[in-house]
Amino acid sequence: MHLLRAFIHVQVEKIPSKYILKRYCQNARKDLHFDRTDRKMRGEHGETIASRHRKVMTKAMQLVRVAVMSNPAKERSLEGLN
Numbered sequence: 001m002h003l004l005r006a007f008i009h010v011q012v013e014k015i016p017s018k019y020i021l022k023r024y025c026q027n028a029r030k031d032l033h034f035d036r037t038d039r040k041m042r043g044e045h046g047e048t049i050a051s052r053h054r055k056v057m058t059k060a061m062q063l064v065r066v067a068v069m070s071n072p073a074k075e076r077s078l079e080g081l082n
Helices: 004-011 049-067 071-081
Strands: none
Touching: 049 071
16 A cells, blocks of 8 residues: 555556556456465565574563563663664
C-alpha cells in the first residue's frame, strides 16, 4: 500500500512490472496462498531468518536474566549491547 501511495505521489503513469507480484495479477488462476518466494527468507549460508532470530533471541533472553540480577552485570551487559 505504501509503495502504491508513493507512486501516486510522484505521479508515475505506469507501475514497472518488477513491482507487481504474480499473486496480484489479474490473470491469476485462483486465489493463491501466501507464497514467500518473492521475499528473501534465507541468508548467505542457507540459514532461515526465523532460525537466526530464534538463536539470537535465546541468547539475548539469557543475557537479560543474568543482567537484571545485579548492577554491575546490568552495566556490563548494556556496554556489550551498545
